[in-house]
Amino acid sequence: MSAGHYGAFALASISTLALAAPEEQSAGFIEDSHLAVMARNFYFLRDYRNAPNRSTNGEEWAQGFIADYTSGFTPGLIGFGVDAQATLGIKLDSGKGRAGRGLLAIDEDGEPRDEYSKINSAVKAKIGETVVKYGSQMPTAPVFATGTGRLIPSTAEGWSIFSNDIKDLSIDAGHFTRGTGGVSTNRDGTFFTSFGGTEFNSATFAGFTYKPISDLSFALYGAKYENLWKQAYLNANYNLVLSDLQALNFDFNAYDTREAGSAKAGKIDVLAWSFATSYSISAQKFTLAYQQIDGDEPYDYLLQDGGNAGNSVFLNNSVQYSDFNGPNEKSVQARYDLNMAPYGVPGLSFMIVSAP
Structure with missing residues (x-):
């Protein structure tokens, strides 16, 4: 984690x-x-x-x-x-x-x-292809995503807007003021940072994903964690189909994080980025990735009441054991994935990762 x-x-x-x-x-x-x-x-x-x-x-x-x-x-x-x-x-x-x-x-x-x-x-309202929701939710934005990596998922209390009214463009925004980890039944829980352990009371974000063609997408998000930091996120993803069973994928992610407001976590000036390329053939996928943290602080992200970390880390080398997000850290990943669905076991998959 x-x-x-x-x-x-x-x-x-x-x-x-x-x-x-x-x-x-x-x-x-x-x-x-x-x-x-x-x-x-x-x-x-x-x-x-x-x-x-x-x-x-x-x-x-x-x-x-x-x-x-x-x-x-x-x-x-x-x-x-x-x-x-x-x-x-x-x-x-x-x-x-x-x-x-x-x-x-x-x-x-x-x-x-x-x-x-x-x-x-949560209650929700819809007009056209825009949905506004208020209450307990599980946001999945790259700058604010609750955790799903344990037995029970974490949730956040607040409002969100998601819209598909514009062709090829999806818009996502939210403001959340309370967080509950998977093992917590406390509805007045607060937010923390995963590594610094700094408590904060609210987070606001907005962003969009644009797909000019089916195999190419761009995402841009901005977020502000109250009196903690402001953050920008960029993603570019391209999938090159080689045949019915083969494809190449290229994925780039970057986070720029700086202190904001009263800077409760101290000075923050971190650029975290990664690039991955993968080759898929039938049920198998082979991936190589490089990741770099430019800054004297780690790339930090959401932690919720109850101790469950959020999923706001879309960096390519974030895997089960480590995020490889320490100050000025550089890492390389080699990975093999096997999807067992073609072999008669849908829902089962294996992966082997080496990330020195």
Whole structure:
């Protein structure tokens, strides 16, 4: 998840049951509603044998259930709807001294709870191809994205706008004032930075993605974390189709981050960028990537109440073990991915990564 951690091993299996209305023209609030239920079993082991002041490994095994309901919209010029989510996490194995890996809620005495649950909801309105939403959400913007890498996803409270009214252009904006990590049931949670641990109260962002042709896209975003930093993000992605089974992909990402307001995290002047090229053939993909951090501070990003890091790190060398985002850090990645769907196991994939 982040740089500086010790060895980690995680296994997760996911199964999804989806119940949905037929795919037809927009029919209404109930007719266009969807319900999806996910069961997720997650085992996480972090090896602390070489860590100072640690006598036990970090180890958690948990079962999670996530039910997502999405309504349609009421008829009329402005349609209204509602989204809701119910989650449940159940302890299968862990204990005091081993817990704290982000799968289970922890009591004040350090003991993991046997179970924890919460319900999230948001209201929404739609005009044309523009949707405005307020409430509990899981934004996915490259400058503000909640975490999905543990048993239960994190959420943020606030408003968002997403629009597809302009051909080939999607617009995304939001303002969020509270954050709840996956293991937290605290609805008044605040935001933090992943590496500095600095608390802040709100984040605002806006951006767009432009696709002039189907295989080429550009994205540009700006964000401001209250009294912390201002940030710009740029992405360019091109997919060159060679045949029905082969393609080359080129992907460039860059973040420019500077202190803002009262600069609660101190001076920040960081340019983080990466470039990756990949070759896909049938179910296999081979990737080479280079990443560089220009600045005396790390590339930092969102952390939420409960200790779950967000997904606001679209750099190519951000992988399970490390983000390779330390001050002035440079890294190279070689990666192999295998999609098992063509071999009769849809949803299962493997990857091997070397990033010295």
